[in-house]
Amino acid sequence: MQAYEFINNLIPPLKLTDQAKMALAWMEEIRTDLLPVVDKGKFLGFLSDEIIFDLNDPEKFLEKIPLNSYNCWVYTDQHVYDILKISAEHHSNMVAVLDREMTYLGVVTMEDAISAFADSLSIQSQGSVLVLSMNMSDYSLAEIARLTETENTKILSSFISNDPLDDSKIKLTLKLDQPELRYIKATLERFGYKILDHYQEEAGISSEEDRIGNLLRFLDI
Incomplete structure:
Protein backbone atom coordinates (compact mmCIF):
# COMPACT_ATOMS: atom_id res chain seq x y z
CA MET A 1 0.00 0.00 0.00
CA ASP A 119 -9.69 -2.43 -1.19
CA SER A 120 -7.85 -2.01 2.12
CA LEU A 121 -11.14 -1.46 3.96
CA SER A 122 -12.96 -4.42 2.39
CA ILE A 123 -15.45 -2.02 0.82
CA GLN A 124 -16.28 -4.45 -1.99
CA SER A 125 -17.08 -7.30 0.37
CA GLN A 126 -20.73 -8.05 0.93
CA GLY A 127 -21.96 -7.10 4.39
CA SER A 128 -22.92 -3.97 6.27
CA VAL A 129 -21.55 -0.85 7.91
CA LEU A 130 -22.22 0.15 11.51
CA VAL A 131 -21.32 3.52 13.07
CA LEU A 132 -20.85 3.78 16.86
CA SER A 133 -20.17 6.72 19.19
CA MET A 134 -18.12 6.38 22.37
CA ASN A 135 -15.52 8.00 24.59
CA MET A 136 -11.97 7.23 23.53
CA SER A 137 -11.35 5.73 26.97
CA ASP A 138 -14.16 3.22 26.30
CA TYR A 139 -12.77 2.15 22.94
CA SER A 140 -11.69 -1.49 22.75
CA LEU A 141 -11.83 -3.09 19.34
CA ALA A 142 -11.15 -6.49 20.93
CA GLU A 143 -14.25 -6.15 23.15
CA ILE A 144 -16.43 -4.94 20.27
CA ALA A 145 -15.17 -7.78 18.08
CA ARG A 146 -16.00 -10.25 20.86
CA LEU A 147 -19.56 -8.95 21.06
CA THR A 148 -20.11 -9.03 17.28
CA GLU A 149 -18.72 -12.56 17.11
CA THR A 150 -21.35 -13.72 19.60
CA GLU A 151 -23.78 -12.98 16.74
CA ASN A 152 -21.66 -14.95 14.22
CA THR A 153 -20.37 -11.71 12.67
CA LYS A 154 -16.79 -10.63 12.06
CA ILE A 155 -15.29 -7.15 11.69
CA LEU A 156 -13.60 -6.84 8.29
CA SER A 157 -12.21 -3.35 8.89
CA SER A 158 -12.63 -0.32 11.13
CA PHE A 159 -12.18 3.44 10.94
CA ILE A 160 -12.00 6.04 13.73
CA SER A 161 -12.92 9.73 13.35
CA ASN A 162 -14.29 12.55 15.47
CA ASP A 163 -17.94 12.26 16.48
CA PRO A 164 -19.73 15.15 14.70
CA LEU A 165 -22.38 15.21 17.44
CA ASP A 166 -19.96 15.42 20.39
CA ASP A 167 -16.37 16.71 20.23
CA SER A 168 -15.45 14.75 23.36
CA LYS A 169 -16.20 11.42 21.67
CA ILE A 170 -14.99 9.37 18.74
CA LYS A 171 -16.97 7.78 15.95
CA LEU A 172 -16.10 4.16 15.16
CA THR A 173 -17.14 2.89 11.74
CA LEU A 174 -17.15 -0.88 11.30
CA LYS A 175 -17.39 -2.94 8.12
CA LEU A 176 -19.04 -6.26 9.02
CA ASP A 177 -19.27 -9.46 7.01
CA GLN A 178 -23.02 -9.96 7.56
CA PRO A 179 -25.80 -7.88 5.97
CA GLU A 180 -28.24 -8.39 8.85
CA LEU A 181 -27.68 -5.87 11.67
CA ARG A 182 -30.73 -6.30 13.92
CA TYR A 183 -29.21 -8.69 16.46
CA ILE A 184 -25.76 -7.08 16.40
CA LYS A 185 -27.25 -3.67 17.11
CA ALA A 186 -29.30 -5.08 19.97
CA THR A 187 -26.24 -6.74 21.51
CA LEU A 188 -24.04 -3.64 21.28
CA GLU A 189 -26.77 -1.39 22.67
CA ARG A 190 -27.29 -3.81 25.55
CA PHE A 191 -23.64 -3.29 26.49
CA GLY A 192 -23.95 0.50 26.39
CA TYR A 193 -22.71 1.34 22.90
CA LYS A 194 -24.48 4.20 21.12
CA ILE A 195 -25.29 3.51 17.47
CA LEU A 196 -25.22 6.58 15.24
CA ASP A 197 -26.04 5.04 11.89
CA HIS A 198 -25.95 1.87 9.81
CA TYR A 199 -25.87 0.82 6.16
CA GLN A 200 -26.95 -2.57 4.94
CA GLU A 201 -25.33 -3.35 1.60
CA GLU A 202 -26.39 -5.62 -1.18
CA ALA A 203 -24.36 -8.13 -3.14
CA GLY A 204 -23.18 -7.56 -6.68
CA ILE A 205 -21.23 -4.33 -6.29
CA SER A 206 -19.04 -4.13 -9.36
CA SER A 207 -18.88 -0.65 -10.87
CA GLU A 208 -16.29 1.94 -9.92
CA GLU A 209 -19.08 4.40 -9.12
CA ASP A 210 -20.65 2.00 -6.61
CA ARG A 211 -17.23 1.19 -5.21
CA ILE A 212 -16.42 4.84 -4.51
CA GLY A 213 -19.94 5.51 -3.25
CA ASN A 214 -19.59 2.75 -0.69
CA LEU A 215 -16.23 4.15 0.44
CA LEU A 216 -17.72 7.59 0.98
CA ARG A 217 -20.59 6.09 2.96
CA PHE A 218 -18.10 4.11 5.00
CA LEU A 219 -16.20 7.30 5.82
CA ASP A 220 -19.48 9.19 6.27
CA ILE A 221 -18.42 11.94 3.87
Whole structure:
Protein backbone atom coordinates (compact mmCIF):
# COMPACT_ATOMS: atom_id res chain seq x y z
CA MET A 1 0.00 0.00 0.00
CA GLN A 2 2.95 2.35 -0.61
CA ALA A 3 2.77 5.31 -2.97
CA TYR A 4 5.06 3.87 -5.67
CA GLU A 5 2.61 0.98 -6.19
CA PHE A 6 -0.08 3.36 -7.45
CA ILE A 7 1.88 5.65 -9.77
CA ASN A 8 -0.15 6.27 -12.92
CA ASN A 9 2.26 5.99 -15.85
CA LEU A 10 -0.33 7.43 -18.25
CA ILE A 11 0.06 10.93 -16.73
CA PRO A 12 2.99 12.67 -18.47
CA PRO A 13 4.98 15.46 -16.77
CA LEU A 14 5.28 18.84 -18.44
CA LYS A 15 8.57 20.74 -18.85
CA LEU A 16 9.27 24.44 -18.36
CA THR A 17 10.07 24.69 -22.08
CA ASP A 18 6.58 23.48 -23.04
CA GLN A 19 3.91 25.94 -24.11
CA ALA A 20 0.47 26.37 -22.57
CA LYS A 21 -1.26 25.17 -25.74
CA MET A 22 0.62 21.87 -25.58
CA ALA A 23 -0.36 21.43 -21.94
CA LEU A 24 -4.02 21.95 -22.87
CA ALA A 25 -3.73 19.45 -25.73
CA TRP A 26 -2.32 16.83 -23.37
CA MET A 27 -5.02 17.52 -20.81
CA GLU A 28 -7.70 17.08 -23.44
CA GLU A 29 -6.12 13.88 -24.73
CA ILE A 30 -5.93 12.15 -21.35
CA ARG A 31 -9.08 13.82 -20.01
CA THR A 32 -7.67 15.64 -17.02
CA ASP A 33 -7.61 19.26 -15.86
CA LEU A 34 -4.25 18.99 -14.10
CA LEU A 35 -0.70 17.98 -15.00
CA PRO A 36 2.59 17.94 -13.06
CA VAL A 37 5.49 20.17 -14.10
CA VAL A 38 9.02 18.82 -13.73
CA ASP A 39 12.42 20.39 -14.35
CA LYS A 40 15.58 18.24 -14.41
CA GLY A 41 13.85 15.57 -12.37
CA LYS A 42 12.53 17.99 -9.74
CA PHE A 43 8.81 18.43 -9.11
CA LEU A 44 7.79 22.11 -9.38
CA GLY A 45 4.03 21.92 -8.91
CA PHE A 46 0.83 21.34 -10.86
CA LEU A 47 -0.54 23.27 -13.80
CA SER A 48 -4.33 23.41 -14.18
CA ASP A 49 -6.38 24.26 -17.22
CA GLU A 50 -7.99 27.03 -15.16
CA ILE A 51 -4.63 28.80 -14.83
CA ILE A 52 -4.07 28.57 -18.58
CA PHE A 53 -7.55 29.85 -19.43
CA ASP A 54 -7.14 32.77 -17.01
CA LEU A 55 -3.85 33.76 -18.68
CA ASN A 56 -5.43 33.53 -22.14
CA ASP A 57 -2.03 33.15 -23.82
CA PRO A 58 -1.62 29.70 -25.41
CA GLU A 59 1.87 30.55 -26.71
CA LYS A 60 3.24 31.27 -23.24
CA PHE A 61 5.99 28.97 -21.96
CA LEU A 62 5.41 27.22 -18.67
CA GLU A 63 8.48 28.81 -17.11
CA LYS A 64 6.48 32.06 -17.16
CA ILE A 65 3.32 30.56 -15.62
CA PRO A 66 2.74 30.32 -11.84
CA LEU A 67 2.05 26.79 -10.63
CA ASN A 68 -0.15 25.39 -7.89
CA SER A 69 0.42 22.88 -5.09
CA TYR A 70 4.22 22.66 -5.19
CA ASN A 71 4.00 20.95 -1.77
CA CYS A 72 1.44 18.41 -2.96
CA TRP A 73 3.71 15.36 -2.91
CA VAL A 74 4.59 12.26 -0.88
CA TYR A 75 7.65 10.06 -0.64
CA THR A 76 7.60 6.83 -2.60
CA ASP A 77 7.39 4.70 0.56
CA GLN A 78 4.52 6.59 2.22
CA HIS A 79 1.15 4.87 2.70
CA VAL A 80 -1.92 5.47 0.57
CA TYR A 81 -3.47 7.14 3.65
CA ASP A 82 -0.83 9.88 3.33
CA ILE A 83 -1.73 10.36 -0.32
CA LEU A 84 -5.38 10.96 0.57
CA LYS A 85 -4.38 13.31 3.39
CA ILE A 86 -2.12 15.43 1.16
CA SER A 87 -4.73 15.46 -1.59
CA ALA A 88 -7.37 16.79 0.82
CA GLU A 89 -5.04 19.43 2.23
CA HIS A 90 -4.27 20.80 -1.24
CA HIS A 91 -7.69 20.14 -2.81
CA SER A 92 -5.88 18.33 -5.61
CA ASN A 93 -6.93 15.35 -7.70
CA MET A 94 -3.28 14.33 -8.10
CA VAL A 95 -0.35 13.88 -5.74
CA ALA A 96 3.26 13.73 -6.92
CA VAL A 97 5.53 10.90 -5.76
CA LEU A 98 9.20 11.61 -4.99
CA ASP A 99 12.08 9.43 -3.85
CA ARG A 100 14.19 10.29 -0.79
CA GLU A 101 16.56 12.30 -3.03
CA MET A 102 13.55 14.43 -4.05
CA THR A 103 13.54 13.07 -7.59
CA TYR A 104 10.17 13.01 -9.31
CA LEU A 105 8.85 9.51 -10.03
CA GLY A 106 5.26 10.12 -11.12
CA VAL A 107 1.81 10.94 -9.80
CA VAL A 108 -1.02 9.10 -8.09
CA THR A 109 -4.55 10.09 -9.09
CA MET A 110 -7.29 10.23 -6.49
CA GLU A 111 -9.30 7.67 -8.42
CA ASP A 112 -6.44 5.18 -8.05
CA ALA A 113 -5.84 6.10 -4.39
CA ILE A 114 -9.53 5.78 -3.47
CA SER A 115 -9.72 2.45 -5.25
CA ALA A 116 -6.72 1.18 -3.25
CA PHE A 117 -8.16 2.58 -0.02
CA ALA A 118 -11.48 0.89 -0.73
CA ASP A 119 -9.69 -2.43 -1.19
CA SER A 120 -7.85 -2.01 2.12
CA LEU A 121 -11.14 -1.46 3.96
CA SER A 122 -12.96 -4.42 2.39
CA ILE A 123 -15.45 -2.02 0.82
CA GLN A 124 -16.28 -4.45 -1.99
CA SER A 125 -17.08 -7.30 0.37
CA GLN A 126 -20.73 -8.05 0.93
CA GLY A 127 -21.96 -7.10 4.39
CA SER A 128 -22.92 -3.97 6.27
CA VAL A 129 -21.55 -0.85 7.91
CA LEU A 130 -22.22 0.15 11.51
CA VAL A 131 -21.32 3.52 13.07
CA LEU A 132 -20.85 3.78 16.86
CA SER A 133 -20.17 6.72 19.19
CA MET A 134 -18.12 6.38 22.37
CA ASN A 135 -15.52 8.00 24.59
CA MET A 136 -11.97 7.23 23.53
CA SER A 137 -11.35 5.73 26.97
CA ASP A 138 -14.16 3.22 26.30
CA TYR A 139 -12.77 2.15 22.94
CA SER A 140 -11.69 -1.49 22.75
CA LEU A 141 -11.83 -3.09 19.34
CA ALA A 142 -11.15 -6.49 20.93
CA GLU A 143 -14.25 -6.15 23.15
CA ILE A 144 -16.43 -4.94 20.27
CA ALA A 145 -15.17 -7.78 18.08
CA ARG A 146 -16.00 -10.25 20.86
CA LEU A 147 -19.56 -8.95 21.06
CA THR A 148 -20.11 -9.03 17.28
CA GLU A 149 -18.72 -12.56 17.11
CA THR A 150 -21.35 -13.72 19.60
CA GLU A 151 -23.78 -12.98 16.74
CA ASN A 152 -21.66 -14.95 14.22
CA THR A 153 -20.37 -11.71 12.67
CA LYS A 154 -16.79 -10.63 12.06
CA ILE A 155 -15.29 -7.15 11.69
CA LEU A 156 -13.60 -6.84 8.29
CA SER A 157 -12.21 -3.35 8.89
CA SER A 158 -12.63 -0.32 11.13
CA PHE A 159 -12.18 3.44 10.94
CA ILE A 160 -12.00 6.04 13.73
CA SER A 161 -12.92 9.73 13.35
CA ASN A 162 -14.29 12.55 15.47
CA ASP A 163 -17.94 12.26 16.48
CA PRO A 164 -19.73 15.15 14.70
CA LEU A 165 -22.38 15.21 17.44
CA ASP A 166 -19.96 15.42 20.39
CA ASP A 167 -16.37 16.71 20.23
CA SER A 168 -15.45 14.75 23.36
CA LYS A 169 -16.20 11.42 21.67
CA ILE A 170 -14.99 9.37 18.74
CA LYS A 171 -16.97 7.78 15.95
CA LEU A 172 -16.10 4.16 15.16
CA THR A 173 -17.14 2.89 11.74
CA LEU A 174 -17.15 -0.88 11.30
CA LYS A 175 -17.39 -2.94 8.12
CA LEU A 176 -19.04 -6.26 9.02
CA ASP A 177 -19.27 -9.46 7.01
CA GLN A 178 -23.02 -9.96 7.56
CA PRO A 179 -25.80 -7.88 5.97
CA GLU A 180 -28.24 -8.39 8.85
CA LEU A 181 -27.68 -5.87 11.67
CA ARG A 182 -30.73 -6.30 13.92
CA TYR A 183 -29.21 -8.69 16.46
CA ILE A 184 -25.76 -7.08 16.40
CA LYS A 185 -27.25 -3.67 17.11
CA ALA A 186 -29.30 -5.08 19.97
CA THR A 187 -26.24 -6.74 21.51
CA LEU A 188 -24.04 -3.64 21.28
CA GLU A 189 -26.77 -1.39 22.67
CA ARG A 190 -27.29 -3.81 25.55
CA PHE A 191 -23.64 -3.29 26.49
CA GLY A 192 -23.95 0.50 26.39
CA TYR A 193 -22.71 1.34 22.90
CA LYS A 194 -24.48 4.20 21.12
CA ILE A 195 -25.29 3.51 17.47
CA LEU A 196 -25.22 6.58 15.24
CA ASP A 197 -26.04 5.04 11.89
CA HIS A 198 -25.95 1.87 9.81
CA TYR A 199 -25.87 0.82 6.16
CA GLN A 200 -26.95 -2.57 4.94
CA GLU A 201 -25.33 -3.35 1.60
CA GLU A 202 -26.39 -5.62 -1.18
CA ALA A 203 -24.36 -8.13 -3.14
CA GLY A 204 -23.18 -7.56 -6.68
CA ILE A 205 -21.23 -4.33 -6.29
CA SER A 206 -19.04 -4.13 -9.36
CA SER A 207 -18.88 -0.65 -10.87
CA GLU A 208 -16.29 1.94 -9.92
CA GLU A 209 -19.08 4.40 -9.12
CA ASP A 210 -20.65 2.00 -6.61
CA ARG A 211 -17.23 1.19 -5.21
CA ILE A 212 -16.42 4.84 -4.51
CA GLY A 213 -19.94 5.51 -3.25
CA ASN A 214 -19.59 2.75 -0.69
CA LEU A 215 -16.23 4.15 0.44
CA LEU A 216 -17.72 7.59 0.98
CA ARG A 217 -20.59 6.09 2.96
CA PHE A 218 -18.10 4.11 5.00
CA LEU A 219 -16.20 7.30 5.82
CA ASP A 220 -19.48 9.19 6.27
CA ILE A 221 -18.42 11.94 3.87
